Amino acid sequence: xxxxIKLTSLVFAxxxxxxxxxxxxxxxxxxxxxxxxxxxxQLEEELQVNLSDSLINYAYSYLNTPxxxxxxGTKNFDCSGFSSFVFRHFGYDLTRTxxxxxxxxxxxxxxxxxxxxxxxxxGRNAKQQRVGHVGIIYExxxxxxxxxxxxxxxxxxxxxxxxKDYYSKRLVTIRRILEDKVIPPVIExxxxxxxxxx
Numbered sequence: 001x002x003x004x005i006k007l008t009s010l011v012f013a014x015x016x017x018x019x020x021x022x023x024x025x026x027x028x029x030x031x032x033x034x035x036x037x038x039x040x041x042q043l044e045e046e047l048q049v050n051l052s053d054s055l056i057n058y059a060y061s062y063l064n065t066p067x068x069x070x071x072x073g074t075k076n077f078d079c080s081g082f083s084s085f086v087f088r089h090f091g092y093d094l095t096r097t098x099x100x101x102x103x104x105x106x107x108x109x110x111x112x113x114x115x116x117x118x119x120x121x122x123g124r125n126a127k128q129q130r131v132g133h134v135g136i137i138y139e140x141x142x143x144x145x146x147x148x149x150x151x152x153x154x155x156x157x158x159x160x161x162x163x164k165d166y167y168s169k170r171l172v173t174i175r176r177i178l179e180d181k182v183i184p185p186v187i188e189x190x191x192x193x194x195x196x197x198x
Contacts, residue, residue, distance in 0.1 A: 051090065051178060052116040059086045059136055059149045059157075066156040072096075079134050082151040083118060086136065092177055098134040105175040113140055116178050119148050119162070122170040131172055135160070 065077055072081030080101055084094040094101050102120045115137050123132020135150030138159050149159050162168060 052114065055086060055090055055116050055178070056136070056138055056149070058089055060138075060159075062086075062157045063149075064156055064158070065151070067151050067153050077151040077157060079151045082157060083134050083136055087177060094177070099131045101134055102131045102173060102175065105177040106179075108174045108176045110174070111144065113137060113146060113174055114176075115139060116176075118175045118177060119146075120172045120175070121167055122172055126170050129172070133170070137174070 059082075062074070062077070062082070065073075065075070065082075067078060068076035069078050070081070071077050073085040077085065080094075080096060080098045083098075083101060084096060087094050094104060098120060101118060105118065108117055117137045119135050119137055120131045121133040121135075122128060123130060133150070135148035138147045138149045140146045145161065145163050147159050147161050149157065151157050152160070160167060162171065
């Protein structure tokens, strides 16, 4: 018979973590946050990888969706509407414009980028410094270049190489929303099924 243990309070979580030490010998309980989130080292690493992949795959599922200014899904998107829509699906609430999104998360150096990061560009007037477009890094290549998925005026949701002349001249900054080894906020608590020890 399986007993389902719901770790919903800080005190109870500490009590259970002590009793499970021998059962989860390969998974160390790292911390308990707000009495709701149970973190295990192995689980964190798997979630981080899977989260980036899942986010990119979800974004790609809307490929070719038409562009419309001010739209945020699901039949039409503008650039910031698309990025906010995708991240919201995974529990991250981004602001609604490319300019305001460019101050969220943490800035990432070009040699440390990864898929799932937000990339920001100047608008149509390359002489202005103001951010006017946002995309999500889709793939990072060995030479340090990357492609990104975004809602473009001409093609709708599409994947574009940053080496394309129009975008390479307008790149402003890259920001990371998905933090290292952090369970996404969409996961409110972890339920653990264990068999009684005979």
